Amino acid sequence: xxxxxxxxxxxxxxxxxxxxxxxxxQGITLQRRxxxxxxxxxxxxxxxxxxxxxxITTNFPDVEIACDIGIVRAAxxxxxxxxx
Numbered sequence: 166x167x168x169x170x171x172x173x174x175x176x177x178x179x180x181x182x183x184x185x186x187x188x189x190x191q192g193i194t195l196q197r198r199x200x201x202x203x204x205x206x207x208x209x210x211x212x213x214x215x216x217x218x219x220x221i222t223t224n225f226p227d228v229e230i231a232c233d234i235g236i237v238r239a240a241x242x243x244x245x246x247x248x249x
Contacts, residue, residue: 170197174228181224188217193234202228207235
């Protein structure tokens, strides 16, 4: 049986995101959609995104999540931007 997604589960996950030493991420948003929790925001690498999703699924195995976290470009630009 899947637990009801409510503000308490959402708060526990938000606490995990900010207080867990492996994550320590405050820029991740949570959005409840019926039985699904959608994670949003941006992080600096695919590995970081995967670790965040892994930590949440490990600590909350009964919560169905969709990991919609984007990757920001952290490297220097490869071409010159022309400003007109």
